[in-house]
Amino acid sequence: MEIITGHVNSDFDCLASMIAANKLYPHAVMVIPGIIGKDVRKFLNLYRDSFNFLSVKDIDIEQVDKIIVVDTNSKSRLEKPLGKLFEKPGVDIVVYDHHPPSENMIEARKAVIEDIGSCTALLVDEIQKLDIDITPLEATVMALGIYADTNCLTLPKTSSKDAYALAFLLSRRANLQVIDDYMTNPLNLNQQALLEKMGRNIRVVDINGFKVAFSAVEVEDYVDNAAFLTRKLLEERDYDAFFSVLRMDNKTYIIGRSLEDEIDVGHIMTFFNGGGHPGAGSGKSDEADLAKVVDLLEKTLKKNIRPVERAKDIMSSPVKTISLDSTIDEANKIMLRYGHSGLPVVKDGILCGIISRRDVEKARIHGFGNSPVKAYMTKNVITIDPETPLKTIENLLVEHNIGRLPVVAGNKLLGIVTRSDVISTLFGENSPRWYKKNYIDSQDSALRNHNLADKINALPERVKNILIEAGKIADDVGLNAYVVGGFVRDLILGVENFDIDIVVEGDALMFSEKLAQHYQAHLTKHDRFGTAVVVLEDDFKIDVVTARKEYYEYPASLPVVEGGTIKDDLFRRDFTINSMAIKLNKSGFGNIVDFYGGRRDLQMGLIRILYNLSFVEDPTRIFRAIRFEQRYDFKMEEKTEEFAIKAIESGILGKVSHERINFEFFAMLKENNIWAILKRMEDLRILKNVYPEVVLSEDLKKLLKNAEENLACLKEKVSVQESLDRTLLYLLILYSNMSFEKAVKLSEKMRLSKEYKSEILKFIEANDIILSNLSGNIDISNYDVYNELKGLSMEILFVLCMLSNEKKFIDRVILYINNLKNIKTCVTGKDLKELGVKPGPEYAVLLDKVLAEKLNGNLQTYNDELEFLKKIIPKKI
DSSP states (O other), X not given: OEEEEEOSSBOHHHHHHHHHHHHHSTTSEEEOOSOBOHHHHHHHHHHGGGSOEEOGXXXXXXXXXXXXXXXXXXXXXXXXXXXXXXXXXXXXXXXXXXXXXXXXXXXXXXXXXXXXXXXXXXXHHHHHHTTOOOOHHHHHHHHHHHHHHHTTTTSTTOOHHHHHHHHHHHHTTOOHHHHHHXXXXXXXXXXXXXXXXXXXXEEEXXXXXXXXEEEEEEESSOOTTHHHHHHHHHHHTTOSEEEEEEEXXXXXXXXXXXXXXXXXXXXXXXXXXXXXXXXXXXXXXXXXXXXXXXXXXXXXXHHHSOOOOBHHHHOBSSOOOEETTOBHHHHHXXXXXXXXXXXXXXXXXXXXXXXXXXXXXXXXXXXXXXXXXXXXXXXXXXXXXXXXXXXXXXXXXXXXXXXXXEEEETTEEEEEEEHHHHHHHHHTOXXXXXXXXXXXXXXXXXXXXXXXXXXXXXXXHHHHHHHHHHHHHHHHTTOEXXXXXXHHHHHHHTOOOOOEEEEEESOHHHHHHHHHHHHTOEXXXXXXXXXXXXXXXXXXXXXXXEOEEEEOSSTTOOOEEEEOOHHHHHHTSSBXXXXXXXXXSSTTTTBEEOSSOHHHXXXXXXXXXXXXXXXXXXXXXXXXXXXXXXXXXXXXXHHHHHHHHHHHHTTGGGGSOHHHHHHHHHHHTTSSOHHHHHHHHHHTTHHHHHOXXXXXXXXXXXXXXXXXXXXXXXXXXXXXXXXXXHHHHHHHHHHTTOOHHHHHHHXXXXXXXXXXXXXXXXXXXXXXXXXXXXXXXXXXXXXXXHHHHTTOOHHHHHHHHHHHXXXXXXXXXXXXIIIITTOOOSXXXXXXXXXXXXXXXXXXXXXXXXXXXXXXXXXOSHHHHHHHHHHHHHHHO
């Protein structure tokens, strides 16, 4: 027997989750707890006959071999008789829940637990994926469950999954009028009296920078829906959290509601025999003295609430400033360089004013670029001190409609807090202020705090030891060293990659000297850029760079760099999956450094830029995005692809030099899945922008798509294996449908080497003629085959076979490669001279005749050739 059940005191989310689970497990019986919420009871009084609910009394516990638990993961929240099932051997247990793991957690074979607004949404998501049909009534109950547990999608835990589930349910004709009837609860007289009493007994306390309200009230009889009253008071007043301590019917109930992530009510309630969500929870106490309960609650909150963030926690420091006598043009240059929208103006270290980008732009428009900033700055600057709470900062920015607040102590400028800093703190966006971030912060501790020492220890001994020694040297010189980029990405993916790039916070040149001394290696330093290359005896290279940040003076320009931290260095990279590092110092060896969600994107198979201007600043990143997509079978994240398309449509690729585009394109041609890369380039209209001469006709697409398969087949038929230049081979395919003139033009644009250009033009000149002459069933001698194909590279021969795809033609090419290509005459000019033939053009004619006979199988040995020569010489002399 299979049963579905939920927690006692069932609410609408629990009820809806049971009904949704029944759609996934249609053979299971829904067992509703004996204690249910008043609103749920009211609903079931009308709709009970529409659903087949049983009570625990109606089932034989001993017959249950499978239990599906919804809307809780705690054994203690289920009806007591059901607890036996968790001890019974052989019972299959499934859990669907959206609460944090509990201390008394159910051990289940399958546990679907996500931190979202409602449990119902989890189950509706599976219903959608399985395309299970639901009735309008079922859709209505499920939608009611989501609306009720997310407070109409307004609670902090509400997720996109809740919203998508609601959209699906509305498409299945969920009745909003019914939902509204049960969501709108007019207060009865007892509730009104309790609400009034609770409102009169509010006490507000500052706990770690948060305004927390308490209301302790005693009434004789139990009053329903006190949780709703608690929420109502929180919403009506300007508090961060509200706790009701209610003595009703000789029992003490504690109800909490919170608007701040730092105040995790569900966790707090675990100290009071209860639980819940971060934003909502409840508990009970045997203590009748409400003052004691409130006192204990207050102490518990002080220990468990994270302190509110203050100016000193979120400010940028040190601050880029400008002197009082600097010009508007100088201010503009600094703002452009660092992406700031405003600069503090100082004199002798004392804050005098603020100059904004808007002020600078207006002054420059009117031709006052050489004027001093003091003429245009704002003098009456509103400042804050380091201890100013985040909420006060937010209010000041809104009230005065300003974008930044200098942080000062006395006369000293310590830092600055911008509007972006506040938004970043509230929403977790830690990107530099002048960009809109596109990455997902690594909030997940399982991802953020991961250690990869085990994976490093599994590397070849040589590589592992280099990383360990680099960490030791960094410790010796007091620097932090990290291995970064593609090495980290591929280590996580399990892909072999021994290209070691080490980033050092501080003096990378000194570090590289110590590393080179240790290995007695060759060292090449680039003092200007703070980079070095250490080359070991066997040419194994280690690149060492100083951690740096960069900025772009204009779109598509090369970056300008300056010193920075590891976070700065990783931020300047192209994609999140390449923006990870591993610490090499002994303290923390193997710890992954992942500020920008690289591991999460690796798991999700996404290529994601870090900020919205990434492709504008360096359009060649679009090529690399495509390359990584196809190499790892990933895809561009939605916004990333959108930014790529916008950048391409803006014509930004036209500002990039041919050399940079060619470098990226030829890197693409070294990848395995070239067909997919080129198809992607065509879909994104890149080919049309950078190489309009390349037209992917249907025939060419087919040729590219089947190239690897055809190449493998041809290689099997060739007895003499020669290494093929795959780059040349794919270039030949791309040029195969071009005119000679277009080919010359494109080869110049691609800056092809003399050898590549020669091969391509030779191929285009010979292409149609050879295909025509060697195709069909007409008898052709070996000598004719040889003459048609001699001098052509293996790459050209293979591409000709792909173009023809005719068995007779391919057989002739294979015959040439295997049997004819390397045939030479045994007789030489020396033999001709001994036979009395005077040196001259006649030598070539005669030797060619011998070759023709030998190729056609008529001559086998040196004597055969010599005798043949003797026969034909008299005719020619």
